[in-house]
Amino acid sequence: MVLLKTTIRHWEGCNPGFMMGWSDALHLDDVKSSSIVFLAVVILFALPTQYTFFKYCCGSAPFTGRAMDACLSWTFIHNNMPWGLCFLIGGGFALAEGSKVSGMAKMLGQSMAFIESTPRDVVIGVTIVIAIACTTFSSNMAVCNILTPVFCEMALAVKIHPLLLTLPSTLAMSFAYLLPVSTPPNAIVCGYANIKTKYMAVAGILPTLLGIVLLWINAVTWGAVIFPDTKDFPDWANEARLF
Structure with missing residues (x-):
């Protein structure tokens, strides 16, 4: 518990953004959040599960010949x-x-x-359909990482605010209801519950269609209300087109 709280505190203070973090103060630009996690894991590999090891730190021989179990072992991680x-x-x-x-x-x-x-609302609908079609046959994590940069470049090419295409399409990539391969939770459920692929596909048709319609309606209505700046092509996007 102490190590977990220490790790969280180091996460918060590494590079908070609104103030100088300890990584900035020490000029450790290469230190990321993953570095803190790896350090915590290494410490868990080194710390014994029993506090009796303290008496051997400054003690004298004879020492026990049996190795003490660590808090974390490779066997546990592997399994x-x-x-x-x-x-x-x-x-x-x-x-x-x-x-x-x-x-x-x-x-x-x-x-x-x-x-x-093409009308902007139609373009939004097309990106939603493309996102759902792609995430049906591949992991939504991989599809999101591939399609989001594509939709950003597409928005710059057709002079539409990038948020209008990236936000609905990113939400659409979570509508992975048809196949086990669409997302890891689907595969886990199918494996443990022995659900056949055809049954999952049939059950996911209606939620997918409803998701497309509802997401498109909210994107073209509430999207303009919540994000009023998306009505115009932003200046920073014009600057991005120059590169």
Whole structure:
């Protein structure tokens, strides 16, 4: 519990944004949130489960010949760590970075410039449908990391506020109701409950259709009320188009 609270305090004070954090004060620009977690894990590997080890720190021989169990062991991590989920999330970020560095996101977004004359509400609906169609056959984490940069470039190409395309499409990527591969929770439920793919697909048709309609209606109505600045193409987006 003490180690957990210490880790949280270091997270909060690393780079809070509104004030100088300890990483800024020590000029540790490469220290991220993951570094703090890894340090906490290393400490758990080193700390014994019993406090009796203190008497051997400054004591004299003879010492016990039996190794004390640590708070964390590799066997426990190997058996309980969701490795598939780690690779899934990490792979999604890797795909997003690869599409950005290679220029694929920019190329795909600019290729949609021909719909510039299409009504804005129709473009929003198209992005919602594309997002749901893609997340049906792939993990929503990977799809979100790939499509979000594409929709940003698409918004710049057709001169629409990027939030109008990225926010509804990001919410749409959570409508993964049709297949087990759509999202890890679907796969977990199908595995434990022995649900066949066809039954999940049939049960997910109506929620998916309702999600498309309701999300589109809210995006074109309440979206303009909550985010009034999205009516016009922002100046900062014009500057982004120059690069």
